[in-house]
Amino acid sequence: MSARPSVPRGLKVMLVAGGIAVLLAGCAAGQVTSTAEIVPVVDGALATVSTMDLRAIAVAPPADRSWAEGGSAPLQMFLINNSATPDQLVKVSSDRSASVQVGRGGVQASPAPGAPLSQSIDVPGDQSVSIGFDPGNPQVVLTGLTENLFPAQTITVTFQFAKAGSVTTRVPVRLTSPPSSPPIVSPTPTEG
Numbered sequence: 420m421s422a423r424p425s426v427p428r429g430l431k432v433m434l435v436a437g438g439i440a441v442l443l444a445g446c447a448a449g450q451v452t453s454t455a456e457i458v459p460v461v462d463g464a465l466a467t468v469s470t471m472d473l474r475a476i477a478v479a480p481p482a483d484r485s486w487a488e489g490g491s492a493p494l495q496m497f498l499i500n501n502s503a504t505p506d507q508l509v510k511v512s513s514d515r516s517a518s519v520q521v522g523r524g525g526v527q528a529s530p531a532p533g534a535p536l537s538q539s540i541d542v543p544g545d546q547s548v549s550i551g552f553d554p555g556n557p558q559v560v561l562t563g564l565t566e567n568l569f570p571a572q573t574i575t576v577t578f579q580f581a582k583a584g585s586v587t588t589r590v591p592v593r594l595t596s597p598p599s600s601p602p603i604v605s606p607t608p609t610e611g
Contacts, residue, residue: 462593463496466578468586470502471542473578478561479551479569482594486568492516494576494590495551495557503544508559510579513590517563539581570594 461479476496478486485567486492500506500541511519522538542548549556568574570592 466588467585471583472499478592499547507581508540515573520560540553
């Protein structure tokens with residue numbers, strides 16, 4: 420008979436229990452973790468239809484306290500075409516406006532009567548299009564608002580694409596833009 424060194428029973432139990440604990444700790448990874456539900460902070464709504472992603476969708480912040488009933492309000496967003504096939508945004512509608520102007524050219528927050536306007540926005544394959552952030556960008560403008568629109572309020576908007584189809588989402592009105600210059604803070608208190 421060969422003599423094998425014997426391992427004390429208590430050590431065996433500890434090794435087995437430690438191994439089981441390590442295995443069980445790994446089993447829950449990704450199931451109910453605090454990071455499983457984290458969504459990136461994005462100023463605006465997100466939507467997807469087929470291969471088209473719509474990101475940071477929002478009504479631009481009003482210059483005053485709100486967008487006035489009967490007036491117009493521009494939307495801002497990014498359209499991302501995840502397909503090699505070009506597509507077009509052909510129609511937009513909202514529950515809070517009589518109509519929506521889509522395109523380039525004469526689309527403005529206060530459109531001039533008879534201004535030239537294309538009726539769609541091209542989204543090239545495997546590219547993104549910025550809408551409403553700069554005057555040179557394509558524009559989508561809600562016209563004939565049926566009520567005042569206030570910052571942080573949400574409205575329902577439907578986007579129709581020629582190939583990808585349509586998607587409806589809740590869109591927020593952006594908070595009022597921050598001041599163009601930071602406030603001046605005095606290091607010493609003043610008496611009044």
